[in-house]
Amino acid sequence: MTNPLIRKLEYGANLTDDHRRILERTSQKRRQVPRKEHLIREGERPSCVRLVMKGFACRYKLLPTGERQIMAFLVPGDFCDLHVAILGRMDHSIVTLSPCTIVDIPRETIMDLTDNHPAITRALWWATLVDQAVLREWIVGLGQRPAKTPIAHLLCELTTRLAAVERVTDGAFDLPITQEEFADTLGLSIVHTNHMLMNLRDKDLATVQNKRAIIHDFEQLTRFADFTPDYLHLSDRSSVDEVNRNSA
Amino acid sequence: MTNPLIRKLEYGANLTDDHRRILERTSQKRRQVPRKEHLIREGERPSCVRLVMKGFACRYKLLPTGERQIMAFLVPGDFCDLHVAILGRMDHSIVTLSPCTIVDIPRETIMDLTDNHPAITRALWWATLVDQAVLREWIVGLGQRPAKTPIAHLLCELTTRLAAVERVTDGAFDLPITQEEFADTLGLSIVHTNHMLMNLRDKDLATVQNKRAIIHDFEQLTRFADFTPDYLHLSDRSSVDEVNRNSA
């Protein structure tokens, strides 16, 4: 399995073998992190930038009512905190949703990359802009009522993002997200989230069970969710096509 | 009144007089745009980057149901589409909410800045990361129930952002946003939005009327909305303090 960071950045920049070698070198020293472990907490000023190589994590914020709002899912190839290199202070926390393989890249390495490799800088820049586009799309989803659509939309998005880093086979992929975590993402109660997921199952669109998602009909699901992948800016459509083919 | 772009970027970077002069030069050629005019539409690939100098605009997306979701308010000093320089294609539209003064900066000028002025690049980078943090905070707000808090939170945010570019005097500022636009932002009906705004008025926290917002008690309002300005990364707190002083 290829390096998911490199795999992802290929979509946003024309990398040379040289660039690939440099990126490969930065993501050498890996470590394992168990489930439900914090990767970073609100308020911290880390000296490393973390990168997810394997597993799922999420950004979240705790509310004074004790509820938590999840603001992003991090999948292989995603940076946890590239932005703190500039902003300094984390304004939210990140926790693993499954056992993860993490790479820590020293801030100096990032600085070196951005000073000396414009193409890589551009690629990293691109990655954060895609993250931004995803946030905008989530806002669109959360504003929506009724709640059936957003959950289907989220599944479409995850399918597409994971396909881009080759984590989807035969229209199915590991999805270590509990219904409570879905609920915290969509701002719904657990009960209602359950209803919505069963609704998708009843409609033969997708089954989310046993930490695995099976997309029965991606075509139909995208129509149901009014999903268009353009905001993910994965102009190379091959992986998306692959999902279509496999779930057909 | 100073250039709002420069005023804002001062929060994120240490600019020299040289930098200020360069930025001042890029934002020379201004044009007026009436209310409800599109600045850019989904799908376009503009050759200029647009910057708001005066007035309000918003990012939005239209849903197939005909509803619209507003994803960001643009105030003086904000870029409309800095990101298309990298991503290429707009994945949403931008429309003015009031008459606006706009600056068009050719893409080449931006490229020149990013090639030759690392400090300015860093400042622009910082600005987009702050935009990203704002999007995350909106997600937190939209996930929230009941809906009283998010609307108050939005008012706190606008107060703080506008104070940072000196658009707040005596705890009051121009706010050319209709209740329908608030509704499209918060994912609420117009009627309910109206109730929530009146609720804030009844509580003597804030009055939004006649395209103007009056913050009666910023201290109380922030407590009510559980607002902390840290995500705006305006580490220089002077303008925030000013709001407090003036609305006291």
Next chain:
DNA sequence: CGCAAGATTGATAAAGATCAAGCCGGGTGG
């Protein structure tokens, strides 16, 4: 003056929350 956009008010209906209970599956200790 009169119109049109926007704000307000009231009555009814639907979406979704909350509370409560039962179920299922897999890990653990006796």
Next chain:
DNA sequence: CCACCCGGCTTGATCTTTATCAATCTTGCG
């Protein structure tokens, strides 16, 4: 090896929030 226990999923009943529809009011403006 089996009983039990716990986290997560499912189901049902009731209650709150918020939408929808409909009407009236207010205000800026030509």
